[in-house]
Amino acid sequence: MDFITQSHYYRVMPMLLEGLVWTLLITGIGLIFGFILGAIFGFARLSKSKIIYGIATVYVEVVRGTPILAQILFIYFGLSDLLGVNIDKITASIIAIAINAGAYIAEIVRGAVYSIDKGQEEAGRSIGLTRNQTMRYIIWPQAFRRMIPPLGNQFVISLKDTSLFSVIAVGELLYMGQQYYGATFAAFEALTMVCIMYLVITVPTAVYLRRVERRLDV
Amino acid sequence: MMISVRDLHKSFGSVEVLKGINAEVKEKEVVCVIGPSGSGKSTFLRCLNLLEEVTSGDVLIEGTNLTDPKVNINEVRSRVGMVFQHFNLFPHRTVMENITLGPIKVKGLSKDEAKKVALPLLDKVGLSDKADVYPESLSGGQKQRVAIARSLAMEPRIMLFDEPTSALDPELVGDVLAVMKDLAKEGMTMVVVTHEMGFAREVGDRVLFMDEGIIMEEDIPENLFGNPQNPRTQEFLSKVL
Ligand SMILES: Nc1ncnc2c1ncn2[C@@H]1O[C@H](COP(=O)(O)OP(=O)(O)OP(=O)(O)O)[C@@H](O)[C@H]1O
Ligand SMILES: [Mg+2]
Numbered sequence: 001m002d003f004i005t006q007s008h009y010y011r012v013m014p015m016l017l018e019g020l021v022w023t024l025l026i027t028g029i030g031l032i033f034g035f036i037l038g039a040i041f042g043f044a045r046l047s048k049s050k051i052i053y054g055i056a057t058v059y060v061e062v063v064r065g066t067p068i069l070a071q072i073l074f075i076y077f078g079l080s081d082l083l084g085v086n087i088d089k090i091t092a093s094i095i096a097i098a099i100n101a102g103a104y105i106a107e108i109v110r111g112a113v114y115s116i117d118k119g120q121e122e123a124g125r126s127i128g129l130t131r132n133q134t135m136r137y138i139i140w141p142q143a144f145r146r147m148i149p150p151l152g153n154q155f156v157i158s159l160k161d162t163s164l165f166s167v168i169a170v171g172e173l174l175y176m177g178q179q180y181y182g183a184t185f186a187a188f189e190a191l192t193m194v195c196i197m198y199l200v201i202t203v204p205t206a207v208y209l210r211r212v213e214r215r216l217d218v
Numbered sequence: 219m220m221i222s223v224r225d226l227h228k229s230f231g232s233v234e235v236l237k238g239i240n241a242e243v244k245e246k247e248v249v250c251v252i253g254p255s256g257s258g259k260s261t262f263l264r265c266l267n268l269l270e271e272v273t274s275g276d277v278l279i280e281g282t283n284l285t286d287p288k289v290n291i292n293e294v295r296s297r298v299g300m301v302f303q304h305f306n307l308f309p310h311r312t313v314m315e316n317i318t319l320g321p322i323k324v325k326g327l328s329k330d331e332a333k334k335v336a337l338p339l340l341d342k343v344g345l346s347d348k349a350d351v352y353p354e355s356l357s358g359g360q361k362q363r364v365a366i367a368r369s370l371a372m373e374p375r376i377m378l379f380d381e382p383t384s385a386l387d388p389e390l391v392g393d394v395l396a397v398m399k400d401l402a403k404e405g406m407t408m409v410v411v412t413h414e415m416g417f418a419r420e421v422g423d424r425v426l427f428m429d430e431g432i433i434m435e436e437d438i439p440e441n442l443f444g445n446p447q448n449p450r451t452q453e454f455l456s457k458v459l
Contacts, residue, residue, distance in 0.1 A: 123300075123307075125295060126300040128324040130292050142308075
């Protein structure tokens with residue numbers, strides 16, 4: 001068994017597992033806030049008010065039109081500069097994921113709500129439900145089901161995006177791999193294991209999503 | 219008067235679709251609206267429960283003026299049932315839940331009370347055995363009967379129908395019309411936009427012929443179908459009869 005336990009493939013694992021935990025934490029917490037932002041700005045994008053619509057559109061377009069690497073550097077260095085405080089790396093990463101995914105999720109929310117047949121709202125209103133009740137009991141539950149596949153897709157994208165935070169030395173999965181081969185020169189082994197760790201999360205997610213999608217189709 | 223419409227105008231952008239409609243519907247009356255495609259029949263009907271905003275004129279439902287900005291539109295809508303061409307059932311809710319949603323959320327009934335309202339209605343439309351299925355497993359005719367039951371669960375004073383049978387396969391039309399006939403017999407006040415001239419003739423107390431955004435002619439069915447006065451009515455009837 002020694003040849004296994006002595007190998008770099010094995011010895012890199014404790015660091016990578018620690019990195020994976022951070023990757024999942026940043027992705028998970030970031031996406032929870034991203035979902036809240038996305039829901040708010042998604043509905044804002046459906047608003048009849050020009051101002052609310054305008055603000056939401058600026059947010060979505062700015063985020064989607066700039067690279068996430070610039071966004072993380074902006075939040076970590078730029079904002080720290082501006083506010084004169086040191087933002088913790090993990091906090092900055094979570095904010096970056098939330099703001100970045102929030103813009104994409106806003107479009108997912110907007111698209112899903114928009115895709116629900118207008119007749120659903122009319123039917124709800126015509127039995128006397130208020131606008132809010134119609135949204136809550138009729139439109140949103142149907143829209144949410146349609147959002148599950150694209151939200152899962154966004155999870156995969158955001159998870160991979162966290163690897164960019166290695167540039168500010170966040171101890172996420174890729175960074176931990178880099179640390180390992182920086183000290184041992186075993187780049188091939190370390191990066192192979194890094195990729196496998198990403199795939200262990202992303203492939204089952206993709207398979208699961210395809211199943212959900214098929215079920216929603218019929 | 220259950221419904222009074224006075225000089226109703228409706229424009230979409232710069233296009234005027236309703237150009238001054240005057241109409242009245244008495245209690246227990248069944249009024250059928252016929253006319254060529256694009257003449258504004260649906261728009262007229264949808265103005266009666268403010269699914270379309272009225273551009274000018276007055277719409278009174280049991281004396282409540284819908285164009286009054288202070289009007290509680292949700293309360294009025296709960297008194298006016300509407301049945302759509304494409305049913306618009308809620309696909310994520312069972313038949314029972316479709317019917318009880320309004321009574322629970324609008325009238326504040328408990329689930330059990332709402333079910334007690336729904337069961338006789340399901341029986342009335344002949345679908346007692348379908349309470350727990352989802353709409354996707356129903357035929358078009360069954361869906362439309364559920365939609366009627368859903369509207370009736372709010373105990374409306376008026377029922378509006380917008381071509382309730384025109385999305386149905388011919389063999390399914392009869393069941394839906396039979397339910398509507400029963401409703402009419404029970405004294406429900408109804409406004410029915412329809413292509414079913416047989417239904418209009420048999421069940422209608424009055425028929426309105428709409429064309430180009432106005433009511434061109436109105437009369438009791440015998441006269442309107444048997445001896446139409448307006449040339450546009452004559453031309454339309456010669457095409458559809
Ligand atoms: N939301 C809308 N925006 C713009 N134009 C509309 C809208 N709704 C209806 N129209 C137009 O208003 C006119 C009347 O439409 P309406 O649906 O009332 O006709 P209809 O008599 O019900 O026709 P059909 O028999 O085909 O159902 C049509 O020219 C239609 O294109
Ligand atoms: Mg129509």
